Amino acid sequence: MNILYFLVGCSVLMALIFLAAFFWAYKTGQNDDVHTPGIRMLFDDEAAAEKSEEDHFSS
Amino acid sequence: MEDQNKTTTQALCYHCGEDLPAIKYQAGDKDFCCAGCMAVFKILSENNLCNYYVYNNNPGQQFKNELHLEYLDEPKIIDQLLDYKHESSSIITFYIPAIHCSSCIWLLEHLYKINPAIFSSRIDFLKKQVTISFNHDEISLRQLVETLGQIGYEPLISLQDVVQEHSSSVDKALVLKIAVAGFLMGNVMLFSFPEYFGLSGFEKQFQSLFGWLNLTFAIPAAFYCGRDYFTSAITSLKHRHINLDTPLALIIAVLFLRTAFEILFSTGPGFADTLTGLVFLLLMGKWLKQRTYHHISFDRDYRSYFPIAVTTLQNGKEKPVSINEIKIGDRLWIRNGELVPADAILMKGEAWMDMSFVTGESDPVHKVLGEIIYAGGRQTSEAIELEVIKPVSQSYLTGLWNNDNYKNNTEKQNFNDTVAKYFSLGVFLIAFAATGYWLLQNDSHKAWAAFTAVIIVACPCVLALSTPFTLSAILSVFDKKGFYVKNTDAVEELSKCDTLIFDKTGTLTSNEHAEIGFSGTISGEEKIIVGSLLRNSIHPLSRHILKTLNVDRFYSISDYKEVVGKGLTAKINNHSIYAGHLSMLPMAVKSASESGVHIVIDHVYKGCFDIKQQWRSGLAQLILKLSKFKLLVLSGDTDKDRWMLDTIFTEKTTIRFRQSPHQKLDAVLKLQQGGNKVMMLGDGLNDAGALKQSNFGIALTDNINNFTPGCDAILKGSALNYLPDFIQLSKDGLKIIKTSFAIAIAYNCIGIYFAVQGTLYPLVAAVLMPISTVTIISFTTMATRWFARKNKLI
Numbered sequence: 001m002n003i004l005y006f007l008v009g010c011s012v013l014m015a016l017i018f019l020a021a022f023f024w025a026y027k028t029g030q031n032d033d034v035h036t037p038g039i040r041m042l043f044d045d046e047a048a049a050e051k052s053e054e055d056h057f058s059s
Numbered sequence: 060m061e062d063q064n065k066t067t068t069q070a071l072c073y074h075c076g077e078d079l080p081a082i083k084y085q086a087g088d089k090d091f092c093c094a095g096c097m098a099v100f101k102i103l104s105e106n107n108l109c110n111y112y113v114y115n116n117n118p119g120q121q122f123k124n125e126l127h128l129e130y131l132d133e134p135k136i137i138d139q140l141l142d143y144k145h146e147s148s149s150i151i152t153f154y155i156p157a158i159h160c161s162s163c164i165w166l167l168e169h170l171y172k173i174n175p176a177i178f179s180s181r182i183d184f185l186k187k188q189v190t191i192s193f194n195h196d197e198i199s200l201r202q203l204v205e206t207l208g209q210i211g212y213e214p215l216i217s218l219q220d221v222v223q224e225h226s227s228s229v230d231k232a233l234v235l236k237i238a239v240a241g242f243l244m245g246n247v248m249l250f251s252f253p254e255y256f257g258l259s260g261f262e263k264q265f266q267s268l269f270g271w272l273n274l275t276f277a278i279p280a281a282f283y284c285g286r287d288y289f290t291s292a293i294t295s296l297k298h299r300h301i302n303l304d305t306p307l308a309l310i311i312a313v314l315f316l317r318t319a320f321e322i323l324f325s326t327g328p329g330f331a332d333t334l335t336g337l338v339f340l341l342l343m344g345k346w347l348k349q350r351t352y353h354h355i356s357f358d359r360d361y362r363s364y365f366p367i368a369v370t371t372l373q374n375g376k377e378k379p380v381s382i383n384e385i386k387i388g389d390r391l392w393i394r395n396g397e398l399v400p401a402d403a404i405l406m407k408g409e410a411w412m413d414m415s416f417v418t419g420e421s422d423p424v425h426k427v428l429g430e431i432i433y434a435g436g437r438q439t440s441e442a443i444e445l446e447v448i449k450p451v452s453q454s455y456l457t458g459l460w461n462n463d464n465y466k467n468n469t470e471k472q473n474f475n476d477t478v479a480k481y482f483s484l485g486v487f488l489i490a491f492a493a494t495g496y497w498l499l500q501n502d503s504h505k506a507w508a509a510f511t512a513v514i515i516v517a518c519p520c521v522l523a524l525s526t527p528f529t530l531s532a533i534l535s536v537f538d539k540k541g542f543y544v545k546n547t548d549a550v551e552e553l554s555k556c557d558t559l560i561f562d563k564t565g566t567l568t569s570n571e572h573a574e575i576g577f578s579g580t581i582s583g584e585e586k587i588i589v590g591s592l593l594r595n596s597i598h599p600l601s602r603h604i605l606k607t608l609n610v611d612r613f614y615s616i617s618d619y620k621e622v623v624g625k626g627l628t629a630k631i632n633n634h635s636i637y638a639g640h641l642s643m644l645p646m647a648v649k650s651a652s653e654s655g656v657h658i659v660i661d662h663v664y665k666g667c668f669d670i671k672q673q674w675r676s677g678l679a680q681l682i683l684k685l686s687k688f689k690l691l692v693l694s695g696d697t698d699k700d701r702w703m704l705d706t707i708f709t710e711k712t713t714i715r716f717r718q719s720p721h722q723k724l725d726a727v728l729k730l731q732q733g734g735n736k737v738m739m740l741g742d743g744l745n746d747a748g749a750l751k752q753s754n755f756g757i758a759l760t761d762n763i764n765n766f767t768p769g770c771d772a773i774l775k776g777s778a779l780n781y782l783p784d785f786i787q788l789s790k791d792g793l794k795i796i797k798t799s800f801a802i803a804i805a806y807n808c809i810g811i812y813f814a815v816q817g818t819l820y821p822l823v824a825a826v827l828m829p830i831s832t833v834t835i836i837s838f839t840t841m842a843t844r845w846f847a848r849k850n851k852l853i
């Protein structure tokens with residue numbers, strides 16, 4: 001049963017790592033804006049290039 | 060179907076979606092309503108950015124007037140605005156009110172295509188902010204803002220950007236505390252399982268290990284996560300009154316001490332699980348309470364109305380100066396459309412001031428040389444020169460805003476704090492009675508156990524949780540209907556109001572749907588002449604009238620002259636024509652209305668275009684529903700609409716006209732002194748004093764992105780008819796909170812029954828506390844939904 005000491009240590013350590021990861025994510029601002037990235041990922045990179053060519057206007 | 064779509068899009072401006080005027084601007088096969096929209100389209104298409112139009116139809120905004128950005132060349136001002144500056148790169152955040160759809164995000168994040176000196180740009184859609192990093196050697200801040208302005212996204216740079224208070228950091232600390240509390244609670248629960256199931260009996264050595272681990276976790280729970288409760292309790296005790304945090308702090312302390320005691324002397328498992336769970340739930344409740352709605356900034360004060368810089372004249376030269384630095388005696392140069400930032404004397408030029416910020420009257424007031432012009436006036440005519448007589452912070456407007464009469468800083472006593480006082484007293488009485496009883500029985504161990512157990516079990520966490528959960532559920536219901544309330548405390552205030560004060564202009568009437576009417580006679584031919592004149596002006600009134608005239612051909616004109624804010628004159632087909640303010644006309648004219656656009660053709664008065672304000676729809680039914688309240692109408696306007704108000708309101712309603720902001724404020728004060736709880740509905744800054752003073756101030760607006768003065772709530776004009784339902788729901792909300800208290804007290808009675816006997820085991824506490832909490836939270840959530848449905852708000 002002494003292995004439990006090791007396992008308990010591991011579980012606490014894991015939890016601490018997750019907590020630290022959350023701190024890091026929060027401090028770097030990953031939770032500041034949770035709305036815009038959802039819209040941003042819907043933009044096609046250059047998929048509509050043909051259409052924009054058609055709109056191209058030169059005076 | 061497709062054809063139909065085509066015709067509808069063709070009738071609208073390709074860029075902004077406005078109806079096309081009779082003579083439209085064309086570029087390629089696209090139609091535009093004005094040169095501004097076409098210019099934006101050209102810029103976008105030249106930079107291959109027409110994807111902008113792919114994500115939404117007509118995403119643009121109509122083009123505004125030219126910008127005066129000289130002040131952005133001043134290094135002092137630049138430094139105040141920049142977030143970050145290093146070698147050649149700078150980062151800046153702008154607030155851009157025009158952001159409204161996904162196309163805006165796409166375009167503003169592709170700014171680097173327009174100018175390669177812009178490295179990157181990121182949008183925060185809800186806050187309407189864009190953060191841009193750029194090379195300041197290649198593009199100046201002013202050029203950057205001009206670029207934004209050219210594509211229709213002019214940033215709003217106000218004094219508040221400079222004097223920012225970092226209030227969001229409080230929230231950040233709270234979220235981190237919640238994270239820590241959650242981590243602690245999870246681990247402590249895990250290590251308490253053996254205790255719950257009686258397993259530790261087999262493995263004695265683990266019992267003490269888990270005990271010590273729990274104690275280790277209890278330390279940050281009490282002293283890091285729960286620190287705010289201790290500080291709040293200490294401050295409230297210093298002021299000799301008890302708030303809700305006082306008993307909470309006491310419980311955290313008792314739980315921690317008892318846990319420490321039991322672990323240190325190996326007498327029991329302690330209450331670490333209860334402690335961490337309690338702290339976690341309390342912080343969650345607090346977070347819910349603090350979570351206000353970020354897409355609306357309520358904290359804007361008078362500073363946000365002012366630009367950050369103003370042009371001064373120094374030795375005849377124009378120099379932009381930051382508003383903070385304006386001194387008495389400075390000469391200001393105020394152009395058309397600019398705000399006067401400080402009380403000043405008119406030195407040069409014709410002043411036609413739109414004082415609607417201050418008085419609510421939007422007709423320009425004529426000022427003569429030497430007259431004092433108060434801060435907040437907007438010049439609607441040519442540029443003028445002023446001499447400052449009071450610094451910004453002491454001017455009339457800021458004085459009105461920061462009036463001493465305004466609500467003092469002592470916090471409103473809410474329901475929770477009132478209950479907390481009696482609650483704490485009751486808990487202490489029971490705790491001491493139980494201790495005394497066991498001491499008389501000479502059982503000091505049980506006395507100590509009973510004392511701590513009563514305090515633990517009688518935890519007022521329900522008080523701390525049911526209120527934020529109920530009120531924030533109500534807030535989200537309000538939110539969906541276009542009623543944005545500042546915070547949960549305000550909902551309580553809303554439910555108590557018994558007197559309603561309405562402002563007239565902008566509140567009972569809508570500015571958005573103003574109708575243009577013509578009094579007088581005008582022939583078809585003359586219409587074309589008027590249209591030909593007006594189409595040369597970019598003034599919003601001219602554009603509005605041009606639209607209502609609906610003419611399809613124009614004559615060429617000569618000798619065109621525009622006096623900004625006053626009127627236009629020109630020669631068309633040998634006719635001389637004037638359009639504008641009465642004082643602009645070449646002859647004296649007797650007219651019923653002083654405002655409006657008057658038309659004179661060949662020295663014959665033809666009549667005048669007048670803007671008729673439209674009353675909000677459903678007003679009569681609304682007032683009928685509100686008849687149980689005491690109603691008042693305080694209008695800053697003249698009494699020309701009295702008959703209309705008389706038909707809507709009953710005889711009991713007090714209706715007053717020509718009220719100055721101070722009179723409105725006094726009226727609110729007087730009612731409050733008479734013991735009334737006043738709700739004020741208003742719009743502009745001219746109601747700001749009354750809005751702030753009232754128990755519940757609602758700023759009514761047709762466009763929620765407009766600036767709103769200090770108020771408790773923002774209400775969309777279209778949602779005004781729901782007002783009685785909103786008030787009813789807030790009352791029901793208080794009922795829910797009171798019922799949840801009854802439930803909590805029932806639970807507490809069970810707990811106290813065991814506690815006074817000194818036989819409360821951690822297991823009982825660990826089960827009872829979460830059950831009561833879960834019951835309360837689910838009860839409040841369901842009850843709120845039920846009442847919201849009953850009031851037809853979902």
